């Protein structure tokens with residue numbers, strides 16, 4: 001882990017997507033370590049699942065479910081693979097992934113490049129050493145039409161047998177039409193189909209965008225509760241552009257990392273208020289430290305996820321956050337993480 005300061009300049013000298021591909025290739029060659037013993041103070045129960053710690057790897061790093069066992073071995077309490085679509089697709093033209101080093105951020109417009117659900121299935125089938133989430137989406141040609149709902153239902157049916165939870169991703173900004181599924185009427189129809197397709201399968205989480213208006217938030221929270229969604233992930237990348245310094249700031253796509261933090265935190269508060277504690281919340285967006293994780297937990301998140309901070313800080317980040325989170329909890333008088341959830345909800 002202490003090697004990362006030496007490796008980072010080499011990785012950052014490469015095109016970002018090339019560096020990511022090499023990272024996945026290196027991880028694939030590594031034998032997965034067994035996750036270490038869980039610390040009971042950090043354990044969280046959400047949607048009937050026992051998470052050994054609250055720090056998850058967000059979707060998009062392991063799109064094709066190639067290295068999730070290795071990532072569980074690096075100390076993540078859960079790993080979400082995908083987004084996987086029913087059929088394979090290329091995604092957008094390259095370049096489509098940009099590091100904004102001066103901002104601690106990334107812009108991506110990958111466009112759900114993945115080899116499809118059937119390809120991933122054998123790699124997901126063997127027993128998992130930890131909690132595995134599978135994030136599903138619609139193929140590009142279906143995203144703007146009613147056929148999108150059929151894609152999500154197909155994803156549910158394909159993946160129910162291998163996932164500990166399934167995430168319905170309607171918030172990626174790089175598939176035209178996809179985010180329209182967050183509109184109240186469309187969302188209700190989508191969730192009805194998805195929950196039916198899930199049958200007796202695992203819990204269903206819904207992942208939302210940070211670019212939502214107050215009225216959208218109320219409607220999404222109400223629909224998710226009515227349709228018995230098991231948890232909300234707040235949030236995906238943003239199409240907004242807060243003040244940025246990097247030369248890549250003008251690239252189109254979704255922004256993640258440090259500049260997303262205030263927006264993701266604000267949306268988490270909004271959803272905590274709108275759901276009134278009736279929906280477990282999973283926070284994502286600009287989480288890079290134990291203090292960031294703790295802040296989200298206090299305002300109502302039961303779990304957190306990260307991706308971009310790992311690009312900048314290296315693969316030891318989950319262990320580091322967990323170690324420091326335990327100290328933070330103790331310093332604030334909490335014996336267990338679960339006691340802290342939502343204690344600063346406004």
Ligand SMILES: Cc1cc2nc3c(=O)[nH]c(=O)nc-3n(C[C@H](O)[C@H](O)[C@H](O)COP(=O)(O)O)c2cc1C
Nearest residue numbers: 058059060082083108236256257285286306307308
């Ligand atoms: C390169 C990249 C690819 C991503 N791909 C996906 C994806 O396929 N599906 C998804 O739901 N989120 C995807 N995300 C969003 C992340 O899961 C996460 O919600 C977002 O990046 C905010 O967290 P962060 O600031 O810790 O990165 C991607 C993010 C990045 C940076």
